[in-house]
Amino acid sequence: MSQAEAEPARSRNPVRSRYPMRPRHPVGPRTPQRPRSPLWTLGLLRSEITTLLRRHRTFALLGVLAAVPVLIGIAVRIETGGGGGGAGGPDGAAGPAFLAQVTANGLFLVFAALAATLPVFLPMAVGVVAGDAVAGEASSGTLRYLLVAPAGRTRLLLVKYASVLAFCLVATLVVAASALAVGALLFPVGEVTTISGTRIGFGEGLVRAALTALVVAVSLTGFAALGLFVSTLTGSGIGAMAATVGLLITVQILDSIPQLGAVHPYLFSHYWMSFADVLREPVHWDDLTKNFQLQGLYVAVFGSAAWARFTAKDITA
Amino acid sequence: MTTTGTVAADTAGAAGVADTAPVIRTRGLTKRYRGGQLAVDGLDLTVPAGSVFGFLGPNGSGKTTTIRMLVGLIDPTSGTAEVLGHPMPAAARTVLPEVGALIEGPALYGFLNGRDNLLRYDRADPTADPRTRRARVGEALERVGLAAASGKKAKAYSLGMKQRLGLAAALLRPRRLLVLDEPVNGLDPQGMREIRSLVRELAAEGTTVFLSSHLLDEIEQVCTHAAVMARGRLIVQGPVADLAASARGRLAVTTPDPGDAARILREHGLTGLSAEGDRLTADAPPAAVDLADLNAALVAGGVRVRFFGAERGSLEDAFVALTGEGFDVAG
Numbered sequence: 001m002s003q004a005e006a007e008p009a010r011s012r013n014p015v016r017s018r019y020p021m022r023p024r025h026p027v028g029p030r031t032p033q034r035p036r037s038p039l040w041t042l043g044l045l046r047s048e049i050t051t052l053l054r055r056h057r058t059f060a061l062l063g064v065l066a067a068v069p070v071l072i073g074i075a076v077r078i079e080t081g082g083g084g085g086g087a088g089g090p091d092g093a094a095g096p097a098f099l100a101q102v103t104a105n106g107l108f109l110v111f112a113a114l115a116a117t118l119p120v121f122l123p124m125a126v127g128v129v130a131g132d133a134v135a136g137e138a139s140s141g142t143l144r145y146l147l148v149a150p151a152g153r154t155r156l157l158l159v160k161y162a163s164v165l166a167f168c169l170v171a172t173l174v175v176a177a178s179a180l181a182v183g184a185l186l187f188p189v190g191e192v193t194t195i196s197g198t199r200i201g202f203g204e205g206l207v208r209a210a211l212t213a214l215v216v217a218v219s220l221t222g223f224a225a226l227g228l229f230v231s232t233l234t235g236s237g238i239g240a241m242a243a244t245v246g247l248l249i250t251v252q253i254l255d256s257i258p259q260l261g262a263v264h265p266y267l268f269s270h271y272w273m274s275f276a277d278v279l280r281e282p283v284h285w286d287d288l289t290k291n292f293q294l295q296g297l298y299v300a301v302f303g304s305a306a307w308a309r310f311t312a313k314d315i316t317a
Numbered sequence: 318m319t320t321t322g323t324v325a326a327d328t329a330g331a332a333g334v335a336d337t338a339p340v341i342r343t344r345g346l347t348k349r350y351r352g353g354q355l356a357v358d359g360l361d362l363t364v365p366a367g368s369v370f371g372f373l374g375p376n377g378s379g380k381t382t383t384i385r386m387l388v389g390l391i392d393p394t395s396g397t398a399e400v401l402g403h404p405m406p407a408a409a410r411t412v413l414p415e416v417g418a419l420i421e422g423p424a425l426y427g428f429l430n431g432r433d434n435l436l437r438y439d440r441a442d443p444t445a446d447p448r449t450r451r452a453r454v455g456e457a458l459e460r461v462g463l464a465a466a467s468g469k470k471a472k473a474y475s476l477g478m479k480q481r482l483g484l485a486a487a488l489l490r491p492r493r494l495l496v497l498d499e500p501v502n503g504l505d506p507q508g509m510r511e512i513r514s515l516v517r518e519l520a521a522e523g524t525t526v527f528l529s530s531h532l533l534d535e536i537e538q539v540c541t542h543a544a545v546m547a548r549g550r551l552i553v554q555g556p557v558a559d560l561a562a563s564a565r566g567r568l569a570v571t572t573p574d575p576g577d578a579a580r581i582l583r584e585h586g587l588t589g590l591s592a593e594g595d596r597l598t599a600d601a602p603p604a605a606v607d608l609a610d611l612n613a614a615l616v617a618g619g620v621r622v623r624f625f626g627a628e629r630g631s632l633e634d635a636f637v638a639l640t641g642e643g644f645d646v647a648g
Binding site: 312 | 350385388389390391392409410413414416418420421422423424425426427428429436437438439440441442443447483486
């Protein structure tokens with residue numbers, strides 16, 4: 001098909017060696033080059049995701065995330081079991097933390113755990129994975145072999161981002177699943193009282209919980225793109241992870257300074273807590289939409305920046 | 318056996334046709350890093366098809382930068398590089414599936430075993446056929462002698478085993494060009510011998526092998542052609558036999574009377590004398606001087622000669638003569 005293929009497959013035929021090297025098991029004459037399937041990146045994507053999931057580090061990160069709901073659940077249980085009173089004070093002050101409702105309905109532990117992990121733990125884990133995505137391969141030298149394979153720079157970057165997104169989803173689901181299990185184990189479950197005060201069935205509550213997890217995962221996509229961009233800037237995996245997590249903390253601090261109100265709507269974490277609106281009846285979409293738009297903007301800007309940087313970069317590591 | 322013979326004949330025929338077009342051709346290839354350092358300076362390199370091409374030079378002479386430009390990891394500042402007849406890095410996706418490369422040592426995923434490392438590298442190549450993937454990985458492991466250790470985590474591999482796995486990655490598919498940067502680093506003498514015979518075997522199959530090394534012995538033993546780089550510039554390139562022949566030979570005399578011998582040789586106009594114990598060497602005399610006369614003069618002068626003869630120039634002599642310096646790291 002390509003010009004290179006026009007030449008007869010001269011070196012492809014197994015030739016018995018004149019040298020007593022290693023026994024060679026010929027695979028047979030090479031079949032003609034397969035037409036490139038439209039799903040041509042799936043092999044690499046699968047490899048990328050399984051490689052990510054086979055690292056001890058990934059398990060450690062997911063383990064920490066799974067432990068957070070356990071800790072919250074046990075703390076709330078001990079608190080209410082000992083004192084007998086409500087955990088979060090009067091209902092009016094409960095807010096998006098949902099802790100007060102956990103004792104009455106274990107399903108609320110899902111929302112409480114997501115609210116507790118979204119500001120720091122979840123993005124930190126994503127920052128580690130995204131920051132390491134390209135820089136880690138560069139520092140271990142494997143990047144040069146992927147590129148001469150040839151993985152293709154754009155293809156490799158897309159696959160890297162896709163695997164980081166997969167990690168965002170998996171990490172969020174781990175928190176939600178752990179919270180659901182702990183909540184069901186330690187507390188009664190049943191009908192859910194929405195923030196709006198109406199009651200919905202447990203099944204509908206589960207759907208809302210899943211939707212919330214999805215919203216939280218999407219909330220992380222902008223930061224993931226930022227992390228990937230940082231990752232293309234350096235050849236040091238540790239440096240990229242540190243810089244990405246440093247950016248997260250900086251943005252969180254900026255978002256908490258009222259005098260900087262003008263820039264707040266542009267900070268990737270500003271609308272993160274809007275996921276609580278999923279629990280209103282009907283669902284309150286205003287801030288959720290703003291969140292999605294902001295994440296889309298970050299993905300577009302930093303995705304393009306990462307692409308521009310990575311495709312033009314000299315790979316010297 | 319008859320089929321094998323036919324295949325071998327076909328291979329030779331195809332190689333003969335391919336001889337017309339060089340596998341690697343660079344014109345004025347230059348790389349200046351952002352710091353202003355000129356790593357490669359106006360390189361005009363031609364690697365003939367079917368050759369085992371030795372790419373020589375001290376550490377820091379620009380060999381690796383050149384190789385990285387050839388495989389598209391680094392963009393040249395100016396000049397062009399063609400690999401397998403296509404411009405690089407523009408045609409990387411067409412060219413690279415037919416190029417196996419070992420660049421600056423192996424790089425592996427320590428938490429994966431040897432086999433999974435190769436599977437990952439093979440999956441990175443969109444033109445590699447997934448149906449034959451496992452078989453090809455197994456074959457590559459066999460070829461470098463790692464089949465038995467393929468289930469071990471790569472972080473537990475010795476440097477030599479890592480080097481073998483890196484080579485296996487370069488051999489995942491039949492290649493038209495193999496680029497091997499310092500392939501014998503970290504290998505024991507047995508491993509070095511195996512790599513040499515592997516290189517010869519691949520060359521016999523028609524693969525062009527581009528081999529960088531700072532070990533001159535290595536080049537002399539396996540290469541048909543060689544190029545020498547120093548301080549970013551190409552000093553010479555050509556068939557190894559021609560390069561070695563261009564080196565001037567040495568006259569060697571072994572005698573218990575080196576002092577007298579040196580005096581007599583100097584009287585006969587020989588230069589570059591040096592003595593180590595009872596062994597005395599000098600630059601080979603001009604063609605007009607008959608070695609037999611020199612020997613007679615030594616004996617007549619009372620020098621007891623144990624050994625007397627001319628030594629053929631080695632590639633190392635050629636190298637030293639060309640660079641005008643030792644084989645040291647460039648500053």
